[in-house]
Amino acid sequence: MGTSSSEHVDVPAYLTRLGLEQEPPSLDALFRLHAAHVERVPYEDFEVQLGRVTSLDPAVSFSRIVAGRGGYCYHLNGAFSALLRALGYQVTRHPSGAQLPGDPAGIHLNHLALTVTGLPETPEVGWLVDVGLGDGIHEPLPLREGEYKQGSLVFRIRASDVTPGGWRFDHDPQGSFVGMDFAPEAAVMADFAEKHVELSTSAESGFVRTLVLQRRDAEGVDSLRALTLSGLPGGKTVLESPAEWWTAIEDVFGVPRAGFTGEEQDKLWRQAVSQHERHTAGGSEASPSA
Numbered sequence: 001m002g003t004s005s006s007e008h009v010d011v012p013a014y015l016t017r018l019g020l021e022q023e024p025p026s027l028d029a030l031f032r033l034h035a036a037h038v039e040r041v042p043y044e045d046f047e048v049q050l051g052r053v054t055s056l057d058p059a060v061s062f063s064r065i066v067a068g069r070g071g072y073c074y075h076l077n078g079a080f081s082a083l084l085r086a087l088g089y090q091v092t093r094h095p096s097g098a099q100l101p102g103d104p105a106g107i108h109l110n111h112l113a114l115t116v117t118g119l120p121e122t123p124e125v126g127w128l129v130d131v132g133l134g135d136g137i138h139e140p141l142p143l144r145e146g147e148y149k150q151g152s153l154v155f156r157i158r159a160s161d162v163t164p165g166g167w168r169f170d171h172d173p174q175g176s177f178v179g180m181d182f183a184p185e186a187a188v189m190a191d192f193a194e195k196h197v198e199l200s201t202s203a204e205s206g207f208v209r210t211l212v213l214q215r216r217d218a219e220g221v222d223s224l225r226a227l228t229l230s231g232l233p234g235g236k237t238v239l240e241s242p243a244e245w246w247t248a249i250e251d252v253f254g255v256p257r258a259g260f261t262g263e264e265q266d267k268l269w270r271q272a273v274s275q276h277e278r279h280t281a282g283g284s285e286a287s288p289s290a
Helices: 011-018 027-040 058-066 073-087 189-201 242-251 262-280
Strands: 090-099 111-117 127-129 146-150 153-159 167-170 179-182 212-216 221-225 228-232 236-238
Touching (some): 027 127, 058 073
Antiparallel strands (some): 090 111, 146 153, 212 221, 221 228, 228 236
16 A cells, blocks of 8 residues: 555546536535535445555545545545645645544544635635545535534534644434544645554454445435445335345446456455344444544
């Protein structure tokens, strides 16, 4: 796994993946970019499930995204921030911490958050821009204390209690995590390298324990955990055959089955079955933490 970082992305290819045309930086354009990213580029941990520790280089993450895949926060926010910079936005990466149920809040470096400043319409307002929260925000949120409703979910932005000068994002109670804090200072990709290896390899990591796919839209969230496909709002369905499972992965989340070898497809299916059986036997499908 490389820890060096390159910022080059092929802007036309990235925008094609998002279904957008290039336009100058603006608040409306930023909203379009963010919404398209969370709708089209899934939050997923397939590489971890296949036993691979991926590069944190945004250019490498970009290549995987353009090929029809996704990733988790380091990949998604790393690549998206490189795109925003290439388009002329003032974007900052921040050391952050996602808080799971039962865990303390803190800057655990299990999350990479982004902010955008200096927009022509709101030069005095910073914006939380985060395409790596899975079932998190659909559009950017202003860094002003308050509650914000997006579809079926309600979020809160407030000053952080754990990092001076930082901000706290409180998730909707329906969400997969409690909230996220981020510090005011800037981070570089190498800051997350040690935590990334832990999240990719530790038996305690939610990414290792449970195959997950999530896709946000304006109304809610589609999620796949092992064999369980769920919607928010909506119900749950257990996908009981490889054909049904892979059809959902392709049709709901846009991840092409052809992007995996036959051996990889079989491995992912077997692991999802094992995780589902463990869960139904009383184990835990732990939520990922970044």
